Amino acid sequence: MSVSEVPFSDIQNKGKSTLSEWQRSGARPLRVTRRDAEDLVLMTAVRADQEREVLTAATAMVGALLHSDNRDLIRTVVEAAFPWVSYLSSEEAADFVDELVASLRAGSSLDNPAPPARTIETWRHTAEVYADPELARILSTPSEGDFGAVPAPEL
Structure with missing residues (x-):
């Protein structure tokens, strides 16, 4: 657009x-x-109403797809829409789909795109970590204890 x-x-x-x-x-x-x-x-208000209607329809279609028994189709659709899902495990991809549908429904009912946007952003960041083996290694290494309070940033 x-x-x-x-x-x-x-x-x-x-x-x-x-x-x-x-x-x-x-x-x-x-x-x-x-x-x-x-x-x-x-x-325009007409355009905003159209965008809201499309989002509601897309949410309903994704919800119907999620409730189908064809998990391979669901994974194919999600990976086509979000190619970075390939860096997630099968369990994480399933969790992402569940959270995405729930947040789409919640956001649609509130007329607020923030919940699904936050879900997508959070899972995309997770995939970014997995995509970088060095970063994944660093973040998955247990820390050696508490390093104390973090000082407030200087303004």
Whole structure:
């Protein structure tokens, strides 16, 4: 998906012309960049409703797939969507699928994409560790005790 981008100041200073140009371009999501805070995304309400409907449908399809008896198909679908799953064990991949479906359902019911996004990010980081044998070795080596309190970072 292509997202056009404008600085927040264009919305403030040239709001009408900026929004007219955005609408003429097809009204795809517009990233509004900000220097002092997190960027915003502007989209039409119809587009937001469509994206929510697609997410709900995809969640239901993944849930139905998960409840099928064809575990090989499930693994194939998950590995196609998330190639990094190949670095996880079969048990971990199954745990990922279970957590992903649960977080998709929860996020959909709350109209909040954070739960599934967090699940994907967490498992992707786990796969990144396994993908680097040296890092996996370092992180799996037992520590030699408590090293005490961690000092607060200097600002």
